[in-house]
Amino acid sequence: MLACLPLPFGSLAQADNAPNAGDAANAPAIVIARQFMFAPVSIDVPVGSTVTWTNKDDEPHTVVSDAGLFRSAALDTNESFSFRFDKPGTYRYACSIHPRMVGTIVVR
DSSP states (O other): OOOOOOOOTTOSOOOOOSOOTTHHHHSOEEEEEETTEEESSEEEEOTTEEEEEEEOSSSOBOOEETTSSOBOOOBOTTOEEEEEEOSOEEEEEEOSSSTTOEEEEEEO
16 A cells, blocks of 8 residues: 655755855866966965866976975876865966976965
8 A cells, every 4th residue: 555645845855056165165176287388377266275287298297386385296198286275375386397387376
């Protein structure tokens, strides 16, 4: 025997598709090293974001903070380096092998 019970209107749970405050910090922030450039050259991210740099060149590249906050090893083709930004500020970086490769992360 199958029984049906009436439920009051609005008693069923509904999915909440509203974004959470932490979603922006969880969104991937990706910088690509290609053709001896970082792209995008500058990105804005919220505090708590992790930025990942991936080398798509055939030459090795590094990611080195001007202030000494982070420093990757030499990244070969398709290798990546990630860093989490926990404080607001403007962070400039370059490739130590190719110093004309520069970029900026703005953390808000």
